[in-house]
Amino acid sequence: MLDVISIGDVTEDVFVAVDRAASVHCNSKNVCSLDFAFGTKLGINKVDKLIGGNAGNAAIGARRLGLNSALYAEVGDDSQGIRLKEALKKEKVNTKYFFIKKGQKTNYSVVLYYKGERTILVHHEKRDYKFPKLQKAKWVYLTSMAKGSEKMFPKLLSYLKKTKLGFNPGTYQLNLGLNKLKPILKQAEFVCMNTEEAQKLLKTNKRDFLYLTKKLQATGPKIAIITDGANGTYCYDGKDHWYCPIYDVPVVERTGAGDAFSTGFLSALLYNKPIQEALAWGTLNSASVVQKVGPQEGLIKLNKLKAIHKVHPKFKSRKLTKKEVTTSNRYCPKTHKKW
Numbered sequence: 001m002l003d004v005i006s007i008g009d010v011t012e013d014v015f016v017a018v019d020r021a022a023s024v025h026c027n028s029k030n031v032c033s034l035d036f037a038f039g040t041k042l043g044i045n046k047v048d049k050l051i052g053g054n055a056g057n058a059a060i061g062a063r064r065l066g067l068n069s070a071l072y073a074e075v076g077d078d079s080q081g082i083r084l085k086e087a088l089k090k091e092k093v094n095t096k097y098f099f100i101k102k103g104q105k106t107n108y109s110v111v112l113y114y115k116g117e118r119t120i121l122v123h124h125e126k127r128d129y130k131f132p133k134l135q136k137a138k139w140v141y142l143t144s145m146a147k148g149s150e151k152m153f154p155k156l157l158s159y160l161k162k163t164k165l166g167f168n169p170g171t172y173q174l175n176l177g178l179n180k181l182k183p184i185l186k187q188a189e190f191v192c193m194n195t196e197e198a199q200k201l202l203k204t205n206k207r208d209f210l211y212l213t214k215k216l217q218a219t220g221p222k223i224a225i226i227t228d229g230a231n232g233t234y235c236y237d238g239k240d241h242w243y244c245p246i247y248d249v250p251v252v253e254r255t256g257a258g259d260a261f262s263t264g265f266l267s268a269l270l271y272n273k274p275i276q277e278a279l280a281w282g283t284l285n286s287a288s289v290v291q292k293v294g295p296q297e298g299l300i301k302l303n304k305l306k307a308i309h310k311v312h313p314k315f316k317s318r319k320l321t322k323k324e325v326t327t328s329n330r331y332c333p334k335t336h337k338k339w
Helices: 054-064 079-090 149-162 171-175 178-187 195-202 209-217 257-270 275-289 302-311
Strands: 002-007 011-018 023-026 032-035 044-052 069-076 098-101 108-114 117-123 137-142 164-167 190-194 223-227 233-236 241-244 318-320
Touching (some): 002 054, 002 257, 011 079, 054 069, 054 257, 149 178, 164 178, 164 257, 171 195, 190 257, 195 209, 195 223, 209 223
Parallel strands (some): 002 137, 069 098, 164 190
Antiparallel strands (some): 241 318
16 A cells, blocks of 8 residues: 555746846735836846656655655656656656656746745646546645646545545646535545645635634644644644644745645654644654755655654654744754754
């Protein structure tokens, strides 16, 4: 039996390190943008072609954490698709459900990053998604998929009657709206998304995380998790509210941080760890990823994760009370070395 089957899209990612910004504008909410006019020649430091896509990140992340993982995804019969499959095999991910589709092209994205922040330009090919006959697995991890993927929901829901689900929805899935996602949410052991995604799904501008996590959990999942970047992670399990600070590390590039968190959290649950420890696993995995370029190079191995956790026993999540306001949102080790 597999430990986890990751379901979603994969991409070839081209990472472009911008040398300097033509101009950076920040609004009153401290949301910043990189702006440059057409015709501008913008210097770059380097270009990296890497493997990406939420589902692939999760499958590889789970494998590095010692789990038997597989991936359902579709790619084109081009050099990129072949390279993606070879990379998965190298990581010892089961590729039985990784389909190379004749006459189609592989998804790709271009990531412009500068001083730890980035903008992602994404292209998804049209897919005729068909839910395959999957072997038994303890968990399914469902993440970003493009238009037409909702056709698989009925067969997916039938399969989920005998397994557990972790759900990290992508942009298209969120655009389907709460009503169409409710059958999936009700089957989920946990759902994980960032603040803006939760606000969009719940149709609210509130940043009260006790409210947001409770509201999200009420849509169906047993556990609701909201990541808030440098401010840490909030969680509600139907009984208790939990908070985990970030592990403060030098950030190179943030792509894949959410996938790394969800994978670490799911893997901890598979190892029968309690929620508070699972939140720490997710955070450490995410902290490792943001120190590298791309979503997969920094995915941590199980022995290293355990070693870091052992060296820093004070790094942990904690219960929140209804009246409590979090004043410390990061764990700062006295010494830090790149992992």
